[in-house]
Amino acid sequence: MPRIPYRYPAPGVDPIADAIRERRGARGLTPLDGSLLNAPPIAQGWNSILGATRTKNTIPDDVREMMILRVACHNRAAFEWIQHEPVAVQAGCTKEQLLAVRDIRSPVSAAKCLSPLQIAAIELADCMTKDIKVPDNVFNNLKSRLAELVKEGDQVDGMKGEDLVNRKVAEATLTVAVYNMVSRFLVSMDVDDRADQPVPGPSGERFHEADDDAASSPSGSNAGRGLVQLADGQLLSTRVHFHSMNAPWLVLVNSLMANLSMWDQVLPFLSDRYNILTYDQRGHGGSSVPSEPCTVSQLADDIAFLLDALEIKKVHAVIGVSQGGATTLAFGLRHPDRYDRIVACDTQPASPAANKAAWDERIALAREKGMSELASVTVPRWYGPGSKASDRVRRETERWVLQTPLEGFVAGARALQSYDLLADGIVDGLHQASKRVLLLAGEKDGKLPEVLQGFKEELIKGGVEASFAGIKEAGHLPMCDNPQEFIGPVLAFLK
Numbered sequence: 001m002p003r004i005p006y007r008y009p010a011p012g013v014d015p016i017a018d019a020i021r022e023r024r025g026a027r028g029l030t031p032l033d034g035s036l037l038n039a040p041p042i043a044q045g046w047n048s049i050l051g052a053t054r055t056k057n058t059i060p061d062d063v064r065e066m067m068i069l070r071v072a073c074h075n076r077a078a079f080e081w082i083q084h085e086p087v088a089v090q091a092g093c094t095k096e097q098l099l100a101v102r103d104i105r106s107p108v109s110a111a112k113c114l115s116p117l118q119i120a121a122i123e124l125a126d127c128m129t130k131d132i133k134v135p136d137n138v139f140n141n142l143k144s145r146l147a148e149l150v151k152e153g154d155q156v157d158g159m160k161g162e163d164l165v166n167r168k169v170a171e172a173t174l175t176v177a178v179y180n181m182v183s184r185f186l187v188s189m190d191v192d193d194r195a196d197q198p199v200p201g202p203s204g205e206r207f208h209e210a211d212d213d214a215a216s217s218p219s220g221s222n223a224g225r226g227l228v229q230l231a232d233g234q235l236l237s238t239r240v241h242f243h244s245m246n247a248p249w250l251v252l253v254n255s256l257m258a259n260l261s262m263w264d265q266v267l268p269f270l271s272d273r274y275n276i277l278t279y280d281q282r283g284h285g286g287s288s289v290p291s292e293p294c295t296v297s298q299l300a301d302d303i304a305f306l307l308d309a310l311e312i313k314k315v316h317a318v319i320g321v322s323q324g325g326a327t328t329l330a331f332g333l334r335h336p337d338r339y340d341r342i343v344a345c346d347t348q349p350a351s352p353a354a355n356k357a358a359w360d361e362r363i364a365l366a367r368e369k370g371m372s373e374l375a376s377v378t379v380p381r382w383y384g385p386g387s388k389a390s391d392r393v394r395r396e397t398e399r400w401v402l403q404t405p406l407e408g409f410v411a412g413a414r415a416l417q418s419y420d421l422l423a424d425g426i427v428d429g430l431h432q433a434s435k436r437v438l439l440l441a442g443e444k445d446g447k448l449p450e451v452l453q454g455f456k457e458e459l460i461k462g463g464v465e466a467s468f469a470g471i472k473e474a475g476h477l478p479m480c481d482n483p484q485e486f487i488g489p490v491l492a493f494l495k
Helices: 016-025 030-034 042-056 061-075 078-090 094-101 116-128 137-147 161-187 298-310 323-335 351-367 371-382 391-403 406-415 424-434 448-461 483-492
Strands: 223-229 235-241 250-255 275-279 315-321 339-345 434-441 465-471
Touching: 016 030, 016 042, 030 042, 030 078, 030 391, 061 078, 061 094, 061 116, 078 094, 094 250, 116 137, 116 161, 116 448, 137 161, 137 406, 223 298, 223 323, 235 298, 250 298, 250 323, 275 298, 298 323, 298 406, 315 323, 315 483, 323 339, 323 406, 323 424, 339 483, 351 371, 351 406, 371 391, 371 406, 371 424, 424 448, 434 448, 434 483, 448 465, 465 483
Parallel strands: 250 275, 250 315, 315 339, 339 434, 434 465
Antiparallel strands: 223 235, 235 275
């Protein structure tokens, strides 16, 4: 876990944090920024040099991003790869090229998909990162390739000819040096819990840890991470736990203000018999932050897109909790041919009218005082009196909330303000599709057990095979505070 807590000052409170937000744009502060802001003056300088490296140099964008990704591979900096792969794609890097960049065991000179300049730049990154000292032939090759970019009459900041070529050489070298600095900080500080995770391959590809002797994933040697780009350009961070070609698939959908790691305590009970897809919903974890509020229908369709991307025609079950539970129910209604069973935990089939004001209040609190204040009121509510949650679980959950980008939280919260799956016909839809449904709730999660028992009765009256189970000594996230009690009814239902 991260070595120090993240700091996310609210907008308008800290000019250094605000400057970083301006550079980040819609994505907002990342866990890397939250770590750096523990040392504000250095964070300020870091923001300047990273901004200049990314936007003020004259080397081609694709070459710059390939060097950055290559550094991430050598240093096993998964966070760095996850953040820069979409930038590389936007710069024009193809999947074949990214696979070549990711393959640090094969000679890059043999990659036919790479241009001579791209090969020269990656060879520089290899030498600087692995050996520090760069042979003359590598530097001379890079310089000659960069010189081909400079045409007669080209001028940047008054520099032209040989001066401009030397500038490009310096920029390429500085890019590798700067991102070695970034990756060393990321891995040493275990930013975003990525230090022990293998660097993923391009979106949709799974690199086995043995490919480059990377550290094994904490959730098992058959776990692979990646990013999937949705039709609207949003990126979803995924993790696949592969058991076998014949094993049925499960999809696990996270709560608001959490991420896919919230399932880690129950994964061992599932991964020995199922293939499992976990992912971060929009605006959470390693997924990108949407520029507009989400809808529950949109979140449900994201699951279908992920299944298409992974070429999974149908899953055995989708399991979701809280916002993920609403997403799961909506998926059940909208995509009846893509699953057999639904497990919805600590959620509701429709947003009560009073919830609109409650979500407005939480959004206002987060905007005014930051995610840290929201965490201080959310974690005690999720694990209230009677919850079995340990101090470690409470600290971990607080960290999830703190890691959630403010605008990611807002976009997800808006989805929960105004959905009504009952009015959309979920009871009849599940009946017509002949689906089985399990509803779960932590017994200490306020009125939700009562709400879900009532929903169960509506489903049964509508001809749906539905059941309900209360989880003892558990609150809003029973897979976290009492995983043993949670997994029992789930496994029985999945048989």
